[in-house]
Amino acid sequence: MGGAADAARACVRRCGGGRHVRRAAGSGGQPVTSTWVSSRLGVRLTDGPCPVGAGLSSLVGLAVRRNPRRAHLLVSAVLGKHVPTDPRLVYGSGLLLGELVRARLRGEAPSHPGSLLSDALDGVPGAPVGLRDFMRAPRVPVDAIVLGYAETATALGHSVADALGGAYYLHSTRRPVPKFEAYGGFEEEHSHATSHLLLPDDPSMLDRDVPVVLVDDELSTGRTVLNTIAALHAVRPRRHYILAALVDLRGSADRARMDDLADRLGTRIDAVALAGGHVELPEGILEAGQELVAGLSGGSPDTGRAPSSEESRASPPQAGPSRAGLSRARLEWPAGLPDGGRHGFLPEHRRRLEKDLARMADVLAAGLGDVSRVLVLGFEELMYAPLRLAEALADALPDVDVRYSTTTRSPVLAVDDPGYAIRTRLVFPSHDDPADGPGERFAYNVAPGSGQRGFDQIVFVVDDVGDTTALADGLLERLRVLAPVLVATVPAHGRDS
Structure with missing residues (x-):
């Protein structure tokens, strides 16, 4: 005992x-x-x-x-969605999760980062870079289909696929594109916006009996991923599925449900996570x-700051002397390279992106002023391209504190209290003509909370579908109150001309 x-x-x-x-x-x-x-x-x-x-x-x-x-x-603390985070920590954590998947598929012990992850979480200088570099070391690649869940796990799924080396990647999306036929859909029961679509540009990539890895930021009950497995298996049976998440909160009944589904389908279902536990x-x-x-209603319409309240609805801030500048960067995104995994991302796409990341980071760096703290802000499902650009920018500017986060559809209470994880929020209108109609969107912890330091500059990375007048009149106006804004637009793969 x-x-x-x-x-x-x-x-x-x-x-x-x-x-x-x-x-x-x-x-x-x-x-x-x-x-x-x-x-x-x-x-x-x-x-x-x-x-x-x-x-x-x-x-x-x-x-x-x-x-x-x-x-x-x-x-x-490692996803880079709601909290501006060192992009090397975000990418390194995703690669680490992918290493757990790779080792499980190969039946071997995973490479362990030692204390690098905990050191990075504790703010030890150099630890985020060390974690990322350790996880990027060459390992034996494996073939698999990796599916990430929109919107929070799109970059995480990409990172897992990167770690596998030979994987095809696709993430679910809430943006229908007429030229692509839906392969399948599923419902995320607890989500605020539950419709997901799989829209591969080459459906044959999904019709292979290779392991399927389903990636989400958390496994709460596992129902979403099990629903996905049942739907996919009905179309094309496979021998092996792996659930991969940053944290696994499932209880014994949830795990039994996974085993029962595996028995009914005659397949194998495994699960891996960086950490387990439960929420009481x-x-x-x-x-x-x-x-x-x-x-807790009211609060500042510009930042959501209040000792015990938050903004309820944001109107565009009034013009004033504190309004910062707005400029644009010409990234020259590589022709034909997908901006992400909405319609599929292949290993050769990863190799092409790697060749151009440093060049595009130099373009961004040239558009910045004299800065010491920069936020690279992504756009809803567009998480991977901003993450990798932020990572390359941080490498190019070692003396600058580069952080990464993204906007989101998810409505969360903001409370400006040191004991709360979401200190401030910006509210702004949707700007990409969403299929489910217009609505509010959010950016968390971009404005500084009480006693916090703000950013010297914000780099906003958006696809051309979202680069609209509504963006200029909404989010960009709100960001300009906080810091100069540099906009970098990437072409949305598969957009009709």
């Missing part, structure tokens, strides 16, 4: 478990924390398995959703979360 307890305590120490505040290197000095939510809603994070040396409570914090179906949001949710959490959101 004592030996088991000692082992459990050792795992907690190794994972960094039990801590509700983790100062992530990607957070720009902002703790990715759960203390505010824990004290008000009674939600708790409990560490479980930690195969790469960082536990659940080190990798995520907590925020409150503006969503009646799910009260809490896990805010990742008190009874009545949905009602309590809605009451909390309803009680």
